Amino acid sequence: MDRIVVLSGAGLSAESGLGTFRDMGGIWTRYDLSEVATPEGFAADPAKVHDFYNARRANMAGAAPNAAHDALARLSGRADVTLVTQNIDDLLERAGASGVIHMHGELSRALCHACRARWDAPASMAPGDPCPACAAPATRPDVVWFGEVPYHMERIEAALADADLFVSIGTSGQVYPAAGFVEMARLSGARTLELNLEASGGRFDEVREGPATEVVPTWVA
Ligand code: BV8
Secondary structure (H helix, E strand, O other): OOOEEEEEOHHHOHHHOOOOOOOOOOHHHHOOHHHHOOHHHHHHOHHHHHHHHHHHHHHHHOOOOOHHHHHHHHHOOOOOEEEEEOOOOOHHHHOOOOOOEEOOEEEEEEEEOOOOOEEEOOOOOOOOOOOOOOOOOOEEEEEOOOOOOOOOHHHHHHHHHOOOEEEEEOOOOOOOOHHHHHHHHHHOOOEEEEEEOOOOOOOOOEEEEOOHHHHHHHHHO
């Protein structure tokens, strides 16, 4: 049985109404990422950063998984499949997927800068909220900002080294280290497939263009 690594990006959740980043009207065309998705931005204006993530958390709560999430949920839990996502939403879990690796963290989780405790984030966070574990007013969304080390890299790299097939879904391949995964998979002998609205221009053996709700269920079936 093929050992499969799937990497998803914002295009997986686009048809659920969650914004992408670099498409027309994308999040990074409306916000300066250095102000809302870096540790420096958070240090400079934590209220602005919390507002940014509180709005996305509300958007996520009002969204529903789509047919692509449902299809990946059917794949998940299989011993030979590793689901990696750059997305910080919980739509794969709400579709029933298990063992999803959120390399950029999760919007539904909070983190304490002081003691590194993690817990389910409230709907709205604000500067100075006390940590439930150590009471320090050092809480933040549990997401990986630019300049921070992504989560679970060892586990992801081990899966890529062992993969027979690497499938990239709905990502522009602009952000590292995720953008380098296709090359890592190729070097370990895996076949590579891109499922995307439009080809990202990355080096894939095969590209299937179309909306995720069409090309992902067709591939999973
Ligand atoms: C790190 C969480 C060291 C927060 C995010 C110069 C060269 C190379 C690298 C760098 C460099 N300068 C700086 C870096 C490093 C930097 C980086 O890559 N910068 C880029 C901008 C050049 N990376 C980092 O800082 C990372 N950390 O490098 O640490 C290290 C490295 C390795 C090992 C140890 C240490 C940390 C990066 C994480 C940043 N956090 N998100 C949040 O979400 O707010 S990243 C951000 O971009 C998004 O969150 C998203 O996860 C990610 C990727 O975006 P996409 O998902 O691809 O979305 P995008 O809009 O770009 O594309 C949408 C796609 O969907 C398109 O392809 C479109 O066609 C498709 N689509 C649209 N609709 C549909 C669809 N597909 C299907 N169906 C549809 N309906």
